[in-house]
Amino acid sequence: xxxxxxxxxxxxxxxxxxxxxxxxxxxxxxxxxxxxxxxxxxxxxxxxxxxxxxxxxxxxxxxxxxxxxxxxxxxxxxxxxxxxxxxxx
Numbered sequence: 001x002x003x004x005x006x007x008x009x010x011x012x013x014x015x016x017x018x019x020x021x022x023x024x025x026x027x028x029x030x031x032x033x034x035x036x037x038x039x040x041x042x043x044x045x046x047x048x049x050x051x052x053x054x055x056x057x058x059x060x061x062x063x064x065x066x067x068x069x070x071x072x073x074x075x076x077x078x079x080x081x082x083x084x085x086x087x088x089x
Contacts, residue, residue, distance in 0.1 A: 001072065006043040009076060020045055022074045026053070029069040032060030032088065045075070059088045 005024060012020030024043040028035040036056035043049050060066050066086040073079050 001042055003043075003049060005072075006048070007074075009045065011076075012045055021048070022076055022078075024072060024074050027071045027073065028055060029071070030057070030066065030086075031068075032062070032064065032066035032086070033058045035068075042072070059086070063088050 001024065006021045008019050009022040010019065012022065014020060021043065023041070023045040025039055025041045027039050028037070034057075040053045040055055041050050042053050057068065064087075066088060068084045068086055069081055070084075071079060071081040
């Protein structure tokens, strides 16, 4: 996700009155198999972008059609997602 995705959060105000940014994270869901971490922080409200947000995916043990969903959320109620078709032989 590009840095421009991390917007100003009007409720995140420092002690000196500076506006901060929102937090962004991704929730992973898979219909077969597993992911290493269900949740990964992409942008922290205080420190900004995280250095590594890669995640491991293990395929389902049974052949078939599966789906991976990555749901990006922010701390102001925003949400967007992508779904990826997975085919296991």
